[in-house]
Structure formats: structure tokens, C-alpha cells
Amino acid sequence: MIRLQGVTVRLGDVEALRDVTLADDARTLAVIGDNGSGKSTFARLLAGLVPAASGTVDVLGLDPARNVDELRRRVAVVLSNPDAQIVMPTVAEDVAFSLRPQRRARGIRKAQPDAAAAADRVAAALDRFGLTKLAERPSHDLSGGQKQLLALAGAFVRRPDLVIADEPTAYLDARNARRIADHLFEDAGHRLVLATHDLALARRCEAAVLFERGRVRAIGEPGDVVAEYEASLRC
Ligand SMILES: Nc1ncnc2c1ncn2[C@@H]1O[C@H](COP(=O)(O)OP(=O)(O)O)[C@@H](O)[C@H]1O
Ligand SMILES: [Mg+2]
Numbered sequence: 001m002i003r004l005q006g007v008t009v010r011l012g013d014v015e016a017l018r019d020v021t022l023a024d025d026a027r028t029l030a031v032i033g034d035n036g037s038g039k040s041t042f043a044r045l046l047a048g049l050v051p052a053a054s055g056t057v058d059v060l061g062l063d064p065a066r067n068v069d070e071l072r073r074r075v076a077v078v079l080s081n082p083d084a085q086i087v088m089p090t091v092a093e094d095v096a097f098s099l100r101p102q103r104r105a106r107g108i109r110k111a112q113p114d115a116a117a118a119a120d121r122v123a124a125a126l127d128r129f130g131l132t133k134l135a136e137r138p139s140h141d142l143s144g145g146q147k148q149l150l151a152l153a154g155a156f157v158r159r160p161d162l163v164i165a166d167e168p169t170a171y172l173d174a175r176n177a178r179r180i181a182d183h184l185f186e187d188a189g190h191r192l193v194l195a196t197h198d199l200a201l202a203r204r205c206e207a208a209v210l211f212e213r214g215r216v217r218a219i220g221e222p223g224d225v226v227a228e229y230e231a232s233l234r235c
Pocket of ligand 2: 039040041166
């Protein structure tokens with residue numbers, strides 16, 4: 001699913017990832033580490049949002065730097081701040097926006113669901129995330145938890161093969177954090193990369209990677225990796 005070989009990512013003068021080599025085939029991968037350790041950079045690299053300065057990256061068999069269109073089609077990104085992810089005035093329109101036709105580099109339109117199929121998919125996504133009754137409500141009037149459910153509906157309506165979630169529960173109360181996590185962990189045929197400071201959530205993943213100052217400090221069983229992180233906190 002994910003293979004990195006000798007990857008360095010530079011952001012301005014900072015080496016946000018340094019010589020990262022890892023391979024992971026788990027369905028769900030937790031990404032943990034201190035603030036500034038490189039979690040978001042790793043997430044953005046996998047999503048094709050930042051380039052590697054050196055090394056090779058393989059996500060779902062694709063090179064994110066070269067296969068931009070296919071990666072965008074197969075990968076969905078969920079961020080911490082639900083407000084930043086809302087683009088349309090109403091809940092239903094916002095979910096439908098995720099299914100809009102996407103232009104390719106050469107101006108060719110990809111196959112898209114027809115209008116009726118798209119409407120069915122939007123309705124199913126609203127239902128799955130408990131938003132049906134809110135469909136016509138202004139998106140920006142939703143609560144924080146509801147907004148994050150809306151962000152998930154927009155991500156999942158595209159039936160992604162991989163969901164990359166960067167601290168998706170950071171701004172939520174415990175109840176909403178649990179709801180969002182449960183949706184992310186539902187096996188809907190997608191893989192999950194989950195950057196989080198919630199170590200209980202990290203333990204729910206099949207594998208975990210611990211970053212420290214842009215390098216991989218540990219990767220493997222979440223229990224072991226979380227224990228290593230907790231031990232490092234006592235130093
Ligand atoms: N846009 C940017 N320009 C320069 N440096 C950045 C930028 N974004 C992040 N960094 C730096 O890259 C490093 C890794 O950041 P980040 O991946 O956001 O860490 P995390 O998500 O684990 O908090 C940090 O040193 C951070 O200050
Ligand atoms: Mg981050």
C-alpha cells in the first residue's frame with residue numbers, strides 16, 4: 001500500500017522528513033509523534049500535496065508526483081478543521097461538490113456518475129453519516145461535530161481506496177471524536193492513514209509509525225509503537 005525509500009521532504013529551509021524508508025501493508029496505519037515531527041508532511045506527501053526532494057514514494061502502486069489524477073481519484077483527505085473543508089452553501093450541495101466532474105491535465109473529462117447516480121450516492125452518503133435531516137441546512141450553521149461528519153461524507157462519497165486523515169478528531173469533544181473515529185474505522189473497502197495525538201485511537205489501528213524530528217523512530221504493532229512513544233515522553 002505505502003512504500004517510501006530514502007525520502008526527504010524540504011519545506012523552505014526545513015527538512016520536514018529525512019531519509020524515510022518504510023513499507024506498510026496494513027489496512028489502517030496510525031501516524032504518531034510530537035508536534036513538528038513530520039506527521040502532516042507525511043500525510044501530505046502520500047496525498048501528493050508536497051513533493052519528495054529525494055527518494056521514491058509508492059502509494060497504492062502510484063507515484064504521487066506523477067500520477068496526480070489517479071491519486072486524486074483514489075485518495076481522500078480529511079483534516080482537523082472542519083470549517084476549512086466546507087465549500088458549498090448547503091450540506092447536500094457540499095457533498096455533491098465532491099462528485100463534480102474533474103478536469104484532467106489535457107482537458108479530458110473522466111467518466112463520472114450520471115446525475116441520477118450521483119444524486120443516489122449523495123443521498124447514501126448523507127444517510128451513512130446521519131446528515132439526511134440536515135441536507136438543506138446551511139453548511140456553516142452545523143456544529144463542529146456535524147461539520148466533520150460532513151467532511152467525511154464528502155470524502156467517502158467518492159468511494160476512495162485510501163483515506164488520509166490528519167488529526168481528524170483534534171477539535172471535537174469525546175462523543176464526536178468517537179463517532180468520527182468509528183466511521184473512519186468502518187471497513188468500507190478503504191485503507192486508512194490516521195495521523196493523531198489520540199494514542200487510544202492509534203492503538204485501534206493495525207499498524208503504527210512513530211516520527212521523531214522527521215525520521216521514523218519506530219514502526220510495527222501499535223501497542224509496541226505507542227509504548228515506545230510513551231517511554232520517550234518520560235525521558
Ligand atoms: N509550510 C512550511 N514551511 C516550512 N516549514 C514547515 C512548513 N510546514 C511545516 N513545517 C515544518 O516541518 C516540520 C514538520 O511539520 P509537520 O509535518 O507539520 O509536523 P506535525 O504534523 O507532526 O506537527 C516542522 O519542523 C515544521 O515546523
Ligand atoms: Mg500536523
